[in-house]
Each structure stands twice: as structure tokens, then as C-alpha cells.
Amino acid sequence: MTRVTIDPVTRIEGHLRIDVEVENGKVKDAWSSGQMWRGIELILKGRDPREAWFFTQRICGVCTTVHAIASVRAVENALQLEIPLNAQYIRNLIVAAHSLHDHVVHFYHLSALDWVDVTSALKADPAKAAALGESLSAWPGNSRRHMEGVKKKLESFVAGGQLGIFTNGYWGHPAMKLPPEVNLLAVAHYLQALDYQRKANQVVAILGGKTPNIQNLAVGGVANAINLDNPSTLNMEKLAHVRDLLLEVKQFVEQVYIPDVCAIAALYPDWLGYGAGVRNYLAVPDLPLDTKGEKFDMPGGTIFGGDLKTLKPITSFHDEYFRDNVAESVAHAWYEGSGELHPYEGETKPQYTDFDARGKYSWCKSPRFQGKPMQVGPSAEVLVAFASGHEPTKRWATKVLDTAGSIAKVKLTPAVIESTLGRHAARAVRCAVLAELALKHWQLLVDNIGRGDTNIFNPPTFPKGEIRGFGFHEAPRGTLSHWAVIADGKIKNYQAVVPSTWNAGPRDGKGQPGPYEASLIGNPVADPQKPLEALRTIHSFDPCLACAVHTVDAEGREIARVKVL
């Protein structure tokens, strides 16, 4: 038995630590540990609920928008406040564009190097790479001229010693299987994706006023004054710019991201068999279409044991099935106590012991739904949408399965979504669906304004006494919920149950492992000193634990510490 600890020591202030026990080249057991205490909820106690979103979006540097959205929804839920249609559409455009940005960055810039060997691309024949790219899609950036340019660029990086940007990959690892031409195509798209993630983020900046940390929200609506002819408000020129950007991003997703995911899935077929982990799924509905939050463009619900027939829908912003069944366990987390508490009663009382695999070993709590661990994120969302008969999701999921299957010459079923590479495929499907829906909501907004409705805000009033509210959002990493208890117009308790806690949380009081832990069991690890395979599965969840602090490490040169016992 070999014990491997992966602990990125370059950041003092907390991150994710993974421990795996490897036996006969496979992971036998695994522990996931959040190494940072957040407890930002404590800062909110006693504050005005109308300003909570301004603080909660500072919880995380990457996911600022999502914590702002969930927070205003929680306070609006407590007040049973309806939101003007324009405000819903503007928020929907922001969350869709944020997801598009986030998913493109995740696939190309944060996890592609788990699958793509940059040095192998140097051996590629640009003409063959171009022919391959052109066989996959009509993307103009796949031409021979482009491939020759990228190869030349790579060669100049090598000559100039500038490959540092790619050194967080495992070059030449035996688990790297792509032919040189596919690697060259992937590097070309990696560079092009830098432009398209930026275009998606520009939509957030135009509508949100600024990114990161949007400025345009309010409990009760948005602060984007609408006057189509006024240069200082949301006007036709800005709306047209938003549409152009969304169209460009949509083309990139459909002609580059989707074919790339299909090719990688087809060329690494083993990875459609590893990494399923927890097979209970939770997704919440999003992109509301009405003022009350009872009709949505993306469905939500639960699925248990990977059986799509168990689908139970979550249907509104006041859904009792969701509200009453979430609880967080601290049995193995560094907090006082050992039981489960509903978020309204949630406590944040730290009690650090040390890493004890049989006792407490993480700063993450363990969220549970009806006492069960749940996987959240794109796989959950796509499976729930598929089971709900959601037309765009079924169409794109079928296209991805058919395309990957035809490259690999096998028949793929939706069951392969429950895997390490299936998680990447689900994220690409979600992007294609969101790119379509973003344009739909753009049209809904323009049509609604065209009917003369320019309302953007319904003012909140806070009653005497205690009220409670929850707000959820299907964020890029999955179901996010904020829970607020408000007394006499001031925050009395506040808890955020975040997607990476659902997925990265430790075992609960019954010893049930969380999704990261369960997904690693059975994974191959060829070389315990270079546990690329474990990173592939963990990265497929798109973990986000470390971003609450930014202390720039200008001198640190140490890579992640991999300790083998």
C-alpha cells in the first residue's frame, strides 16, 4: 500500500489537499481536505440585508457574480419580493455569460494540460493537423496557415525558454496518449480560447458595470437604468454589442469546444469509465422567466443512484423539497460538534485539531440532501435536464455522444456522463445550451423593453420580527445556495452552501465519502510520484477552494508537494 499526499504548498492560506492510498496501481481509498477556514458568513451578522451581496461576492475571487446573485435571491425570498422581468433577463444574461467564460477557461486553460502534451505538438505535421481540424468543424481558425503559425510560435517559445506557462503539465507522462496533430490542434485552440473567454467576460462587464465584482445588483432588481437612446444607460448600442459578443462565443463553443471535447473523450475512452464517484445528483432550476421564479429555462431536480427514473423536480424559488432537505454535517470537519444542522440553524464555530483521517480532517463541512451525499455541477445538471426532457440539453448531449462515438467507433449512451471525461463533456454541453439560451434571453429583454416596460427595481421593505429566506443559483461548479435569517431588518444568521463543498466535503457521520473522495476510488495511478490520473479526476470537478485569498507568490518556485509514504 502506498500513501500519496498531494498538497500544493505554494499557498500558505489554504487550498485543497488530496490523500490517496494506492494498491496494485489503483486508488483504494481517498480523503479530500479543504485547508482554509472561510467563515465569511460571520462578517455579515448585524448588517443590512440589502448590502449582503456586496460582501458575499468577495467570498471568492473567481465566482464573485454567483455569490452576488444567490445573496439577493435569498433576501428577496425572505421578503417574497417579485423581480421585474427586465431585471431577471439582465441577471440571466450575466449568469449565462459568466458560465460561458468560466467553462471555456476551465477546459482550455486550467485542465487541458492534463490531457494535452505540449511538447508532442512540436512533432506535429501542420497540414495533417489542419485536415483533422477541418474534418471536425467549419471553424476558420483550423486552417493550415493557423497550424503552421502556432507550431512556429511554440518553437520560438522553446528557443526563448518561455515555456513556463505550460510547465504545470506532466510532459511525457505514460498516461498522455494524444497523437502530435491533436496536441497541436489543442494548443492552437488553447491560444484562441484566451480571446473567447475574454469576450464572454466582456458581456458581464458591460451589464454588471465591472468584473470581477459586478456593481449592478440590488435586492429587488438591478441598477441598470434602461433608455435605448441615452448614452449613459443601458441603450441599444450596448445591447447590440452584447449580442455580437454572445454570437462570437456561441460559434467558438459549437465549432471548437464541443468538437475538442468529443475528440479527447474518443481518444481517452478509458476515462469514460473512471471517476463516477457519488451517483446521487442535485441541480437547481435557473434562468427564471417570470417575476416570481416559478418558470425557468433550465430545469432542476434530484436523481439517486444514477437512475434517471428517480428524477424528482425542483420547480420554484420557494421549493419546499429543496428547502427542507439540505443539512450540513461537521462529523469530520474542523468545527465544534459532530451532528448535522439545517443551514438556517447553521453554526460556524472552528475547532482545529490536525489532519486525522479517522477523525476531523477538513475545513469543508459535508452538505447532505436527505442525509445523502450529492454530486453537483455540470454532470448533475445535464443528467437532470436529460431526465426532464429538456430539448436543448437532449439535442446537444446526443450530438456530443454521437460525435465522440463515431470518432471512437463505439456507441455511447448518457451513462458515460458519469465519469471523469463525462464531466468535461457535460460542461461543454451546458455551454452550448447556455450560449443558445443567452441569445434567447437577450431577445426576451429587447422585446420586453420594446413593449415599453423599463422597470428594473421593486423596492424592498423589511418587516419587524424574524423572516427567513434561501436563494439558489446553478453556478458553473453546481448548486449554490445562500440562507439568511433576518430579524428586524438586520442579518441574524447567514450560511452559504457552495458547490465545491458539496463535492469536496469530507465523510459524514455515517462514514459516507463525498464526491471527490468516492470518484478517486478505482482510478489508476501509474506512478505515485506523478499522480496525473488523480489530478485528472479532481480537476474534472473544477474545484474552487483557494480563491478567497490573493497573496501573490512572486518568489515561490516550488511545485505541488507530492509526498509518497
Place this chain on the structure above:
Amino acid sequence: MGVGNVLMHDDALGPYVLESLKAKYDLPPEVTVFDAGTPGLDLTLFLTEFDALIVVDALKGQGAPGEVKTYTGPQLQEGALPITLSPHEPTLREALMRMALVGKGPGDVFLVGAIPEVVKTGTGLSPRVRAAVPAIEQHVLRELLRLGATVAARESRHEPDLWWERPAA
């Protein structure tokens, strides 16, 4: 650009210095002041818009808390990137390196900051880091001057807008 989490004590150094400078000086229109929070790659949107970038941030490195350090663009971009478990590790270096790769980053980059003492949930700078603020401001002003920006002291100073330090009512 100020970088850092305002709700994590000394990590708020970047945004703190920005607000302090804004309260004391009139900055010319070609200078944009930007509180970036704790950004990931969404920073690249901002990086493409400017010729030069001055960053203020809390710094991890050798030295005592409150010690002021400066770095140039090339210093920030040398060396390898670490292997990470979470793809959302703070990414100033990564963002600069990626934009340099496609030739769209700012030509001139300067980083100044101090080594933090207290980085945990809560607001307000520790005394040693707060004491470093005037020296950091001088570095920023000197750098602005070197870049050709004219900075004038305000006739009437106002209090810096440290919204995150305001106590709950």
C-alpha cells in the same frame, strides 16, 4: 490595480492603498484605478486595455511582516507555474504570462506590496502592514511619474472609502 480580499485582514492591502491614494490625489484621465478583488483569469479582460500596469498586493516571500518589496514584469513571469489541485489558485502571474503568450498584455508591469502578518477572515490591516502603506504609495507615485502621468495632491482631501471596514450598524 489593487489585488486582494478585503475581508481577509492584510490581504486587503491592495484595495486599501488604492482608496487611500484616491482620497489624497487627483489622478489624470489616462490613469484608471481598479479594485480587482481576488481575480482569476477574468483579469485578462482588464490586462488587455492598458499600456502599463502597476499592481499593489500582499506578497508572499522572504522577509518580515510589513516589509515592502517590488518586482518588475520580467521577474514576475520567469520560472515555472506550479501544479495545482484547484485550477483557481490566484492567477496574477498566470494571467500575465498567458497574455504575453498572445502578445496582448501590458508592456510595462510593476508590482509593489508588503508581506502580510494576519491573513484570516476579518477586516482591517495589522499595524505593521498599515505602517508600510506610505512607502508603498511613494512607490506607486514614483512609478506613475516615470510613466509620464501627472498626479496632483487634492486641495481638499476626503476620507478613503474603506467600505469593508465599516462596522455593522
